[in-house]
Amino acid sequence: GAGVSQSPSNKVTEKGKDVELRCDPISGHTALYWYRQSLGQGLEFLIYFQGNSAPDKSGLPSDRFSAERTGGSVSTLTIQRTQQEDSAVYLCASSSDGNTEAFFGQGTRLTVV
Amino acid sequence: GENVEQHPSTLSVQEGDSAVIKCTYSDSASNYFPWYKQELGKRPQLIIDIRSNVGEKKDQRIAVTLNKTAKHFSLHITETQPEDSAVYFCAASTSGTYKYIFGTGTRLKVLA
Numbered sequence: 001g002a003g004v005s006q007s008p009s010n011k012v013t014e015k016g017k018d019v020e021l022r023c024d025p026i027s028g029h030t031a032l033y034w035y036r037q038s039l040g041q042g043l044e045f046l047i048y049f050q051g052n053s054a055p056d057k058s059g060l061p062s063d064r065f066s067a068e069r070t071g072g073s074v075s076t077l078t079i080q081r082t083q084q085e086d087s088a089v090y091l092c093a094s095s096s097d098g099n100t101e102a103f104f105g106q107g108t109r110l111t112v113v
Numbered sequence: 114g115e116n117v118e119q120h121p122s123t124l125s126v127q128e129g130d131s132a133v134i135k136c137t138y139s140d141s142a143s144n145y146f147p148w149y150k151q152e153l154g155k156r157p158q159l160i161i162d163i164r165s166n167v168g169e170k171k172d173q174r175i176a177v178t179l180n181k182t183a184k185h186f187s188l189h190i191t192e193t194q195p196e197d198s199a200v201y202f203c204a205a206s207t208s209g210t211y212k213y214i215f216g217t218g219t220r221l222k223v224l225a
Contacts, residue, residue: 045212101147103159
């Protein structure tokens with residue numbers, strides 16, 4: 001596609017439910033990042049995928065968070081047993097090979113009620 | 114791990130004045146330093162970047178400087194305009210790990 005695509009754009013879920021957020025990176029980009037942005041705050045690193053290497057999961061805040069990247073393309077961020085503090089915008093970005101410009105998706109706004 | 118500090122958190126300038134945002138990083142192996150602009154409700158977009166083999170880079174009204182010894186890099190915007198109002202993020206990345214770590218952001222307001 002022309003850019004990084006994320007779905008859904010908005011998600012409202014009840015506390016305790018599981019959610020899945022999807023990211024379609026730019027075709028051919030080997031690097032994929034997930035960030036979390038709370039209201040008015042910065043970009044908190046969550047996880048990074050690079051090609052076939054093991055992902056860098058050092059930013060995941062708890063074991064309720066996990067992410068996969070299938071076939072080196074689409075990625076899914078899963079949050080289990082959501083809590084109100086999980087409410088934020090989740091941004092995905094991709095770059096051609098890391099250490100170059102990262103292109104961001106429009107984000108998924110998650111609201112846990 | 115890498116840590117990036119950014120100052121100030123908010124900055125107000127009069128239209129036409131200059132704005133400077135500063136960042137420091139902790140990992141001396143970092144070698145790529147991009148700056149992103151995020152307008153309200155929109156995604157961050159790259160505005161300028163610099164690599165460690167360069168001390169300064171300019172693009173029209175925007176410039177970035179890098180001091181590797183001090184592990185500082187700065188964004189300079191001259192002749193500011195209202196459309197420059199946004200949140201600006203610096204970041205640092207390292208070859209091999211490629212993990213972008215972002216600063217906490219600077220909210221720039223250009224007053225007409």
